[in-house]
Amino acid sequence: MKRTGFLYDDRYRLHKTGPYHPEVPERLEAIYEGIRNGELLEKVSRITALPAELKWVHSVHTPEYAKRFEAACRARHQTLDSPDNQMCPETYEVALLAVGGILEAVRRVMAGELDNAFCAVRPPGHHAETSRAMGFCYFNNVAIAARYLQKQWGLHRVGIVDFDVHHGNGTQHIFDDEPEVYYYSIHQHPTFAYPGTGREFEYGRGAGYGFTKNSPVLPGLSDDDWMRLMERDLFPAFADFKPEFILVSAGFDGHRDDDMSDIKLSTECYSWIMRRLMAMAGEYASGRIVSVLEGGYCLKRLPELARNHVEILLNG
């Protein structure tokens, strides 16, 4: 059995998004319940959140943006940059705790104390741009983790796999012109889904050309098509790239019972994805893989999805 870290902190529930919003604290409760009821809590190593040092936030976001976010929370603003980004006075602190917890998970994996980890955090991150909050996201958690791996641990090949049903525009743009971070995303086709980027012909720019890959999936499609596209686009690309570390933007909103998309994946398909990613991590990255929660809004399905996810991290 692997040494799997599990990041969860009650304070992640303090980020409140107001009425009519799907990105709610109950999501984390559902995930925690799923892992507890699966009797996995005693098998994982618990990671407690601590606030991130600002220097890591600033490795991705402009200091002006971070300051603006902090000031908006202090001033009790209810949104940041877009009506989608509803927040409360605690949101800034919670976002820092999310980043800090993830960096701690990554540190422990790099230090050899853990093999891998699942980070059940809020708010999510992959839509956040360097100086703009978007799509429920404030700080780009996974992008900051990739920067930390580069700067603190000197890695030269970080692979990011984003299987949230929405394209991670923020993550893609942050590493657009860099050949040392490979961003792969599979998501509902941008003509039919938020945020309208992640088209098949986006491959990165300049020196980073060829280190971005997108697999858009048309509405209504399900497991077979999703798996076929990952087989076609992700696995050969990572076989060439040979990531030293795999970061996962784990979104469960492509599930057929999740009404945030028109993609119809089964619970089993998510297990298949994770097993394949684990195999890939074993092959190229000495097993080093850290998965970070993005979307996934079906409170009925999140428990089983999270339980399977962690079970696969434990059993590889």
Added chain:
Amino acid sequence: MFVSRSMTRRVITVNPDTTIFEAQELMGAHGIRHLPVVDSGGKLIGIVTDRDLRSALPYRFFKEGISPADKEGFQNLTVNDIMTRKVIAIPPSYTIQDALLVIQNSRVGALPVVDEEGRLKGIISVRDLLRAFINVLGIGQPGTLLCILVEEKVGQLKKIVDAITEMGVSFGSVLVARYWDEKKRAVFPYLLTQNVAQVKRKLTEMGYELLDPMQWYIDQLPENERPPDQPKK
């Protein structure tokens, strides 16, 4: 929505005496395919396209490059010899929609824009129109596309717009298109939000039929034919 706002104003032009090799170099240097031909008073008297140049010169010039001897043989050929004289041009007061229709009907790739005296004011290309159209569609901004099927009667769109506005969601664009069923219209709001589940729920509660945008075929609309795999909701 006027052509004068979207056109290129600093137009690269030639005069009738320009040699076709000079014209070819200009096109290459600026990455363009249309050169309006103007007289000394700035009046539009013709247009030369990259296609005109290709038709005027032997194919091997393009394939193998041009030798000095080749060049000699064609150096007297000028723009005046090959240009199109009956130019389809439009006034700056035309709208983008006018320009789209003119381009569709005339099958040209760019339209010179001229004032009442026939002086060249700008040029608008298919590329410029596409940029304007992308802007109108709102797809440069993050959002989500919905497709709603509504009865063809007064006030439907208002109800939809009101309901979505009440939820605090802003619009990138709203397109209304014909549908195979003549009594219905397909409404496509492009919403600047990720939070569409709540909008879909509300519209469904209001009795609207949400259509999978995949089921809508732009090409089949004029025939008023029922698409083969029309959903039976």
